[in-house]
Amino acid sequence: xxxxxxxxxxMHRVKIIILTLFALIICFVTYVFITTWFFRTIExxxxxxxxxxxxxxxxxxIIVSLTDSFAIISSTxxxxxxxxxxx
Numbered sequence: 001x002x003x004x005x006x007x008x009x010x011m012h013r014v015k016i017i018i019l020t021l022f023a024l025i026i027c028f029v030t031y032v033f034i035t036t037w038f039f040r041t042i043e044x045x046x047x048x049x050x051x052x053x054x055x056x057x058x059x060x061x062i063i064v065s066l067t068d069s070f071a072i073i074s075s076t077x078x079x080x081x082x083x084x085x086x087x
Contacts (some may be wrong), residue, residue: 033039061074 013038056073056075057077059075059081063072065071
């Protein structure tokens with residue numbers, strides 16, 4: 001006599017293990033998102049004055065020294081690396 005899969009105790013145990021692992025993975029991913037502030041809102045605030053505005057192609061990282069009042073900008077014009085026909 002054939003026993004249906006949902007009545008087989010071994011299949012039931014395997015399903016519980018798989019669902020438990022899936023729930024643990026979901027909990028871990030949720031924990032990582034919450035603790036790294038992935039869903040935070042970033043507001044654009046600036047209460048100073050712009051002394052000079054310059055155009056820097058490909059600006060990526062900006063480090064501001066508050067004590068000396070200057071900024072270091074890391075930039076690379078990536079368009080300069082492409083051949084003319086790929087632009």
